[in-house]
Amino acid sequence: MFKYESIAADIQNKIYSGVYQADTKLPQETALCRLYNVSRITVREALDHLVRQGLITRRRGAGTYVKPIVGENLCPRLLAMSQQFGGFTSDMKGRNVRSQVHEFTLLRAPEKVAEKLQVSNDAFVCYICRTRFVDDAPYVVEYTYMPTDFISGITQEVVSNSIYAYIEGTLKLNIKSAHRSARADLPTEQEQKWLQIKKGEMPVLEIEQTAYLDDGRIFEYSKARHRADCFTLHTVSVR
DSSP, X not given: OOHHHHHHHHHHHHHHHTSSOTTOBOOOHHHHHHHHTOOHHHHHHHHHHHHHTTSEEEETTTEEEEOOOSSSSOOGGGOOOOSOOOHXXXXXXXXXXXXXXXXXXXXXXXXXXXXXXXXXXXXXEEEEEEEEEETTEXXXXXXXXXXXXXXXXXXXXXXXXXXXXXXXXXXXXXXXXXXXXXXXXXOOHHHHHXXXXXXXXXXXXXXXXXEEETTSOEEEEEEEEEEGGGOOOOOOOOO
């Protein structure tokens, strides 16, 4: 194991054990150099490794912070890591994806949404509710909230297609990572209609997500409610 890997592992363990808690600032690089008796280059390699894992984020002019990970009682051995994060349309590349938009509006952020997006309680956010179809079959209902200060200019055409493609292609922002939690639930009556599920036929798999840009800003909080027969969760467990 390289030195930077052992340092990254130690910091990771301190995150999992609560020594470094969510939304708190890590010690400065110079302090970490003294703590581990290594060069600044080695410390930066360790921090870069943790950024790629989605555990920490660098905030310009503010320092390096521990990310708030969705869900409680996180076990590090069950942490799902994905090297690809491009949104639903990217995941379904090569297939015909379309969206039926049910609601697209600006609204004052509900308390939980404001907390997840780290905006003030009186801030307005963009809210999008839509059903995503693949080859004309309904797959998932998405309930998405986005801040309006830097995710701007979203139109009906954008939400009818790929929002992620707009963020990266038009706004020139770099999507970096997402923290997700999954749970099974029963569909609402409205979701039964949108997803074409008969009453009592099957559950939905809900994916709750908080997504980040490469500069640490949170650009999305969402819940995606998938038909159980259209979704497979792939994970890689790390030790």
